[in-house]
Amino acid sequence: MAKKLRSLDHHTQVRLIPSYVLVVTWAIFTFVLIGWVFFASFSTSQEIFSDSMFKFESGFHFENYIRAWNTQKVSVYFMNSLMYTVVSCTSIILIASPAAYVLSRFKFRGNLSIQSLLASALGIPAIMIVMPLFSLVSRLRLTNNRWLLIFLYIAMNVPFTTFFLLAFFKSLSTTYEEAAYIDGCSPMGTFWRIMFPLVQPGIITVTVFNFITIWNEYFMSMIFANKPKVRPVSVGLFNMIQAMRYTGDWGGMFASVVIVFLPTFLLYIFLSERIIQGVTAGAIKG
């Protein structure tokens, strides 16, 4: 039997050759795509154009990064984005997990409707909500306000996060609450001290996911943050690329691209399993 299974396995590997060819080609293409930008970011504009980029005849040009970081204001965008994502991701969890807990634990009228409302938010296109928000914000004179941007990032991601965490709370046994009740812990205390720490795996997954979403968010940021001082990286990068076409500083432009994608890229290298879990868990329920 063992022999038969092994020969089956061998057979499978042979039959999978076309799959290997395609998957490996796809993977190489992805690496070449990202690798090229990485190499280009250390080259001079002339080298990029002359096809002799990979030789690095004039050495590695780290000054591309320094130029991008200082003159092209990447530092400003980067720090903005860092602040926006960290504050929003934390607040999202503080708002979404109590809601998810209550929805998963208590029977009350409207519970199911609220759950489907939250799930439906995933299908509401940004184009549907942006106009009233803009008119409200401009009447309140809040455009180009950091806290407004953070509020939008939070509010746009709370429904999905709540929906995502619901399943995690549902899977916890009610004996925790019973024990806590007997020991005289209040329901709210039980939540923060016992239940909240127990869903930590779910919280980490969804936070990594939210981090990537907010870091890369473009449409809303473009509309609500048009002053360079408050721009996040995605909008900053787009404007930089447009400007770079005229200044001709290609090395600096690719350095900016690398700086912008490096945080999510590194996060992905270390946490790809979690991110993948997040995608599949969220999608299956949706």
Added chain:
Amino acid sequence: MKKNRTMIIIFLTPAMICYLLVFLYPSIRTTIMSFFAVESVSDPISTWSFNGLENYRTLFNTAIFRQSMRNIASIWLVGGIGVMVTALFFAVSLTNGMKFSKFFRSVIYLPNVVSAIAMGTMWINYVYNSSYGLLHDIFATLGMTTLSETLWTGPDKLFWSMLVAYSFGMVGYHMLIFMASIEQIPKDYMEAAQIEGANVFQRFFHITLPFLRGCFRTNIVMWTVFTVAFFVWGQLFSPVNLSNATVAPMNYMYEIVFGSSASTTTVRDSGAGAAVGVIMMIIVIIAFSATNLIVKNDDVEL
């Protein structure tokens, strides 16, 4: 019970405020706005004047809007088929005993975590560049001069170049959804079929596909949601003005509501912009209900 009630209210209120303020209220206001003549998006309601379906009529009489609808229809159908077939192929391959499947899975999903702006820049400035780009080099090495000299981002190829670049990044997401469902198929089915001598194709059509019905629904709905939100790639491939090749409804709406400074061809019309939003919402609702029906009908047959 009384205590629980206060707790429910306290715990639920912040999340509900987020939803009401950012999703429900704006959706309702956009829908109402789409039936009124509104010039600037920040005009107070008192200046709106009711004009029924006029905004919708204007939209469908505008050539560039019709073009944008044709573009997303092509993206949805052609791109959708391409992405789903590739994603399903990868998902089946990677769950079929391939070595290093976790590594390949991570690499294929990778473009999804990188900012679309960064991905687009790589495609435009590297892959499609006609003097030192990847496609140029590959075709030049193979001696195919006509192909190597093709201007991939020239006006006649722009749409398809954009669609390929966009779809490349989307494959990973849909592949993950397929993989998650395939992994839930009981292993015994596959092993039994394999020992009985069913080949790859028989196993795929008789075991894998029937199990994936619900998963197709998710993928189609999500693909539709992504398609109506198509914006960044259109802007990247035609950064200055709206062009027929790359315009999507959202780009058009942005132009007539928020108006980029470079454009002089379009007039401000926020009522029509709202109508674009409503049309996009309706497309999502149709996709959702249609796929729901298909899955339900299939369940009855089982």
